[in-house]
Amino acid sequence: MNTKLHCLVLFLFFGYCVKAQDTLWHHKKCAVVLTYDDALDVDIDNAAPALDSLGLKATFYLSNYTETLDTRTAGWRAIAAKGHELGNHTYYHPCLGNLPGRSFVTPEDDLNNYSVLDVDKEIHIMNTLLKAIDGKGSRTFAYPCGDMKIRDSFYLDPIKNEFTGARSVRPEMLHIQDVKLYDIGCYGINGESGDQLVSLVQKAMDSHTLLVFLFHGVGGGHSLNVSLPAHSQLLHFLKQHENEIWIAPMTEVAEYIQHYQSSSK
Numbered sequence: 168m169n170t171k172l173h174c175l176v177l178f179l180f181f182g183y184c185v186k187a188q189d190t191l192w193h194h195k196k197c198a199v200v201l202t203y204d205d206a207l208d209v210d211i212d213n214a215a216p217a218l219d220s221l222g223l224k225a226t227f228y229l230s231n232y233t234e235t236l237d238t239r240t241a242g243w244r245a246i247a248a249k250g251h252e253l254g255n256h257t258y259y260h261p262c263l264g265n266l267p268g269r270s271f272v273t274p275e276d277d278l279n280n281y282s283v284l285d286v287d288k289e290i291h292i293m294n295t296l297l298k299a300i301d302g303k304g305s306r307t308f309a310y311p312c313g314d315m316k317i318r319d320s321f322y323l324d325p326i327k328n329e330f331t332g333a334r335s336v337r338p339e340m341l342h343i344q345d346v347k348l349y350d351i352g353c354y355g356i357n358g359e360s361g362d363q364l365v366s367l368v369q370k371a372m373d374s375h376t377l378l379v380f381l382f383h384g385v386g387g388g389h390s391l392n393v394s395l396p397a398h399s400q401l402l403h404f405l406k407q408h409e410n411e412i413w414i415a416p417m418t419e420v421a422e423y424i425q426h427y428q429s430s431s432k
């Protein structure tokens with residue numbers, strides 16, 4: 168290849184890359200999804216008001232072992248009405264009880280004692296409950312404890328079509344073409360400073376990837392916790408850089424990824 172032609176090919180290639188990056192994530196540098204697990208009181212009392220004060224939308228993965236679906240139904244309905252996603256995190260939150268650190272898993276909520284049909288029925292019932300609360304037909308799932316299998320079976324497989332995507336718990340930031348829609352990784356947060364949370368976002372901006380945060384306690388409410396100042400610092404950083412960062416509930420981001428991946432095949 169002569170030098171002129173070589174330069175032209177390189178020019179077109181880099182031009183294509185810049186163009187492709189330009190249109191990704193709604194013309195922003197990266198996508199960030201804020202997720203809050205386990206239907207804690209602090210979601211309603213701390214997290215949602217902080218998000219709403221800045222107009223940011225998130226996903227709350229609800230399970231009812233905390234019983235707040237009963238005790239705070241109006242609160243969840245109000246959160247959904249503000250544009251947040253109520254995600255499905257099963258009703259009883261079953262996890263594998265035979266792994267290290269799982270002494271909190273009771274025999275009746277041990278995934279080892281479930282069949283695939285058992286857990287799928289539970290997830291389907293939870294979807295019906297969530298729809299009764301928010302009236303929405305699109306949502307994502309989060310695997311309790313990140314456990315995706317019962318023995319050798321991926322338990323979500325038979326009912327995957329009820330969801331636009333599913334979140335696991337592996338920390339990773341992936342390019343859009345590499346995201347596995349039913350195994351979306353995330354960063355579980357416990358005790359990080361505001362600067363540390365912001366630096367994760369900066370890394371996603373630099374790498375043009377998807378970053379998912381997983382919070383439990385926000386200003387208390389769970390042994391895995393983020394302080395209110397650290398959480399606030401993260402949200403303010405996201406708001407200040409809203410023109411560079413796409414911040415949306417998981418189901419919107421999953422639909423976007425699904426569309427991108429199916430149209431680029």
Ligand SMILES: [Zn+2]
Nearest residue numbers: 204205311312
């Ligand atoms: Zn959970």
